[in-house]
Amino acid sequence: MNEHFDRIADGLSEDGFAVIDNFLSLKEVQAILDLDVFTEGINNFKKAGVGKEHHHQVNEAIRGDYIRWIDKITSPQPAKVYLDRLDELISFLNQSLFLSLKDYEVHFTIYPPGSYYKRHLDQFKKDDHRKLSVICYLNTGWEEAYGGQLRMHLPGRREDFLPLAGRLVCFRSDQIEHEVLPASRERLSLTGWLLDQFFDVRG
Numbered sequence: 001m002n003e004h005f006d007r008i009a010d011g012l013s014e015d016g017f018a019v020i021d022n023f024l025s026l027k028e029v030q031a032i033l034d035l036d037v038f039t040e041g042i043n044n045f046k047k048a049g050v051g052k053e054h055h056h057q058v059n060e061a062i063r064g065d066y067i068r069w070i071d072k073i074t075s076p077q078p079a080k081v082y083l084d085r086l087d088e089l090i091s092f093l094n095q096s097l098f099l100s101l102k103d104y105e106v107h108f109t110i111y112p113p114g115s116y117y118k119r120h121l122d123q124f125k126k127d128d129h130r131k132l133s134v135i136c137y138l139n140t141g142w143e144e145a146y147g148g149q150l151r152m153h154l155p156g157r158r159e160d161f162l163p164l165a166g167r168l169v170c171f172r173s174d175q176i177e178h179e180v181l182p183a184s185r186e187r188l189s190l191t192g193w194l195l196d197q198f199f200d201v202r203g
Contacts, residue, residue, distance in 0.1 A: 001085065005092040008170050012132070013097060017152060017171035024082060024166040029138050031078035038138075038188065042066050042110050064115025065180075067107040067191070082106075082136060082190055090194055093132075101131060105199045106192030111148065115187075117180040119153060122173040122193060130173040130193040137163040138188040148183025152176055163187055 004020050011018025024032075037044055045066035072083050083106065090101045111117075122133045135150065142148075142164050149160040150169060154176065161169060163183075171178070173193060180187075 001088065002092075004168075005089060005096075008089065008168075009093060009096040012093070012170065012172065015154075016175050017154075017169070019161055020168045020170070021164065022166050023085070023136055023168035026140065026165060028078065028081055029140065029165045032082070032190070033138055033140070033188070035076055035078060037068060037108055038110075042112065044068060045108070045110055048109075061118075062120075063117040063180075064111065065117060066110045066112070069105070069107045070190075079190075086134065086192070086194070089134075093194075099131065100196050101194045102197055103195045103199045104134070104192050105195060106134075106190055109189045109191045111180065111183065111187035113184055113186060114182050116182045119151075119177050119179040121175075121177055128174065129195045129197045131196055132194040133169075133171050133173045133176075134192050134194060135169045136190040137167045138165055138190065139163050139185075140165045142185075146183050146185045147181055148185070148187045149181045150178060151181055152178045163189060 004023055007020055008018040032038070045068045048063055048065045048067045070079055070083070075083060086104050086106070090104065093099050094101055123130045142162060144162060148163050150163065152159050152161070152171065161167070
């Protein structure tokens with residue numbers, strides 16, 4: 001795992017982002033997909049919104065995903081494997097890049113077929129505690145024809161990344177605008193942020 005962490009640190013320092021395959025093994029991905037939260041379907045999820053606190057609103061013209069927050073205390077073991085890896089990543093990045101990361105917030109995410117998330121930044125205008133965005137994909141057997149790419153808008157160019165099972169994308173929450181393109185299949189991920197403060201789970 002240290003090789004993965006090294007590549008993440010190098011990518012963040014050089015380009016502001018990193019894309020790492022096999023951050024979770026296919027066996028670890030399948031164990032998460034077998035959890036009740038996914039096998040019981042989208043009814044266990046809440047419609048995602050935009051904005052924070054009293055500015056929060058659901059707007060399907062901007063984003064169409066459904067989410068369920070993960071509590072690190074009560075998380076099932078397959079999800080805890082991923083959360084523990086994020087703890088290790090935080091420690092590594094604090095040492096290698098002299099960051100002051102303290103915690104993370106993570107939710108299960110489902111994008112129904114045809115849904116998307118328009119171009120945006122992850123850091124809120126009045127809340128800058130989200131420092132790094134981390135997305136780990138759970139889509140086994142994904143093909144390019146299905147769509148669903150994460151599109152990053154970078155200086156002078158844009159890059160698209162398929163949501164392949166086990167792939168981790170990590171990027172600066174305050175700098176890199178990005179969007180989720182529509183897919184012809186349901187699109188699943190663990191979506192989260194590394195924070196410079198401690199996180200209270202939202203349920």
